[in-house]
Amino acid sequence: xxxxPEVEVVRRGLETHLVGRRISAARVLHPRAARHQVGxxxxxxxxLADQVVTAARRRxxxxxxxxxxxxxxxxxxxxxxxxxxxxxxxxxxxxxxRARLDLDDGSQVWFVDQRTFGYWWIGDLIDGVPARVAHIAxxxxxxxxxxxxxxxSLKTRPTEIKRLLxxxxxxxxxxxxxxxxxxxxxxxxxxxxxxRISAARxxxxLEAGRxxxxxxxxxxxxxxxxxxxxxxxxxxxxxxxxxxxxxxxEPCARCGTPIAREHFMNRSSHFCPRCQRRx
DNA sequence: CACAGCACCTGCCCGC
DNA sequence: TGCGGGCAGGTGCTGT
Numbered sequence: 001x002x003x004x005p006e007v008e009v010v011r012r013g014l015e016t017h018l019v020g021r022r023i024s025a026a027r028v029l030h031p032r033a034a035r036h037q038v039g040x041x042x043x044x045x046x047x048l049a050d051q052v053v054t055a056a057r058r059r060x061x062x063x064x065x066x067x068x069x070x071x072x073x074x075x076x077x078x079x080x081x082x083x084x085x086x087x088x089x090x091x092x093x094x095x096x097x098r099a100r101l102d103l104d105d106g107s108q109v110w111f112v113d114q115r116t117f118g119y120w121w122i123g124d125l126i127d128g129v130p131a132r133v134a135h136i137a138x139x140x141x142x143x144x145x146x147x148x149x150x151x152x153s154l155k156t157r158p159t160e161i162k163r164l165l166x167x168x169x170x171x172x173x174x175x176x177x178x179x180x181x182x183x184x185x186x187x188x189x190x191x192x193x194x195x196r197i198s199a200a201r202x203x204x205x206l207e208a209g210r211x212x213x214x215x216x217x218x219x220x221x222x223x224x225x226x227x228x229x230x231x232x233x234x235x236x237x238x239x240x241x242x243x244x245x246x247x248x249x250e251p252c253a254r255c256g257t258p259i260a261r262e263h264f265m266n267r268s269s270h271f272c273p274r275c276q277r278r279x
Numbered sequence: 280c281a282c283a284g285c286a287c288c289t290g291c292c293c294g295c
Numbered sequence: 296t297g298c299g300g301g302c303a304g305g306t307g308c309t310g311t
Contacts (some may be wrong), residue, residue, distance in 0.1 A: 002304035032288080061305075080305055081289080096289085115288045117305060159282075167282095168306080175304055228304070245304090266285070267303080 002080060004060060004139055004173030005213050006221035006228055006236070010084050011063045013231030014109070015056040017086045018065060022052045022104040032116040033098040036132065047122045048074060048101065057128075060139040060172025064130050072122065075130040079117025085110045086231045114227065139173035140210050141217075147210075151202035154194045161197060161205075162190035162269060174209060177222055177245045180270045182209035184244035189278035190262075190269040196279065215241065244270040 026048035028034045028041035037043050051067040058064075064073040076084060081096075087108045099111040099120055111120065124131050138145040150171045154164055164170055165179045174182070183190050185208035188197065197205075216222055220236030224246070229235055239246075243253050248261035252272040260273045 006304075035287095077306080078304095079288090080303070113288095114290070115303090115305095117288065157281090163282085166305090177304060222304075224304085265283085267305095 002061060002078060002228070003175035003178050003213075003222070004141060005178075005216040005238070006223075007058060007061050007063055007078060007173075008141070008217055009221045009230045009236060010078070011056050011058045013086065014063070014065065014084060017107070017231060018053040018103070018109065019055060020052065022050065023048050023101050024104050025049055025102040026100070027102075028099045028120065030098040030113075030116065033111060033113070033119055034121075036119050036121045044074075044099075044120055044122050047072070058139075059129060059133055059142070060136050060168055061175070062130070062133045062136060064133075066125070071125045073125050073130050075121040075123070075132055076111070077118050077121075079113060079115065079119070081115040081227050082111065082113040082118030083227070083229060084231055085112060085229075085233060109231075136168050137170055137172045140171060140206065140213055141173065145171070147203055147206045148199075151199050151206060154202050155197070155199050157194045159194060160191045161188060161194045163265065164194050165209075166265070171206065173213070176267055177242070178209060178212060178216070180244040181212045181242060182206075183276060184271060185209075185212060187272075187275045189276045190264060190271055192278050244272070246270065 026045045028044050034041040034044055051069055053065045054068055055066045062077055064075045066073045087110050089106055094112050096112045096114045097110055098113045101109040121132055126134060153170060157164055162179050165174045182205055186205040188205055216238040219238040222238040223235035224239055244259060247259040248270055249258050252259055252275060255274050257272055257274040259270055262269045
């Protein structure tokens with residue numbers, strides 16, 4: 001469930017199901033799920049046992065559960081294919097189950113992750129954020145983010161704008177789908193250099209991104225297949241509203257020109273070659 | 280230091 | 296049918 005709206009859908013589900021629950025046991029079943037933990041899977045299991053979940057929080061694509069051992073949290077990153085699923089004890093086994101929480105009401109939370117790019121990490125909160133998330137900027141939907149300041153910092157960079165949008169240290173939560181969508185909305189070419197875009201247009205781009213993500217969240221996020229689902233296994237519907245991502249050869253909703261697809265940073269960019277001119 | 284490239288995985292789809 | 300190549304929503308490490 002990669003980008004901000006999809007992770008927020010998961011966070012809300014975890015908040016509903018987990019806050020106030022005691023973790024009776026935790027199991028980490030695949031070593032890659034614990035690869036960032038110095039003490040490995042055993043440390044995660046030991047530190048989670050008997051903890052009560054006090055909140056579910058998020059910054060960008062990083063989400064974490066705070067615990068009653070104050071100033072400690074379980075950080076969850078979903079990577080490209082991670083899911084957090086609420087299950088009953090009798091649920092059918094899942095091939096890609098990487099870690100599991102057993103809760104005091106008999107239910108379980110499964111971390112299922114086909115490609116193993118996701119992980120769990122337990123550690124200290126510093127200023128309310130897990131230490132591993134300290135380098136991640138505030139996200140586009142944060143009430144504390146200063147979009148004018150972000151636009152000003154983008155304006156100083158002699159780098160292609162899409163590359164900067166994907167850098168989670170300037171503004172976070174944006175991935176390949178929402179980068180393409182917000183650039184389409186703001187009519188900016190993904191490879192336009194940021195320092196050659198006016199501060200006003202950069203601010204408009206960020207505001208467009210916030211608006212697209214808000215609409216996506218209202219639709220339950222973007223799902224193309226069963227890999228991207230909420231804690232109950234349900235898909236979101238924003239894929240039906242995409243104007244650029246995955247729309248190559250389809251007519252642009254603004255001008256009718258076929259949407260182009262181009263290789264970029266070992267993935268793809270989708271844009272309208274007429275509405276989004278590179279200057 | 281900022282930046283670019285690629286490594287890390289599994290599965291699916293396509294063409295040969 | 297099988298195999299190789301390309302592709303997928305993301306970091307995060309390394310070399311320049």
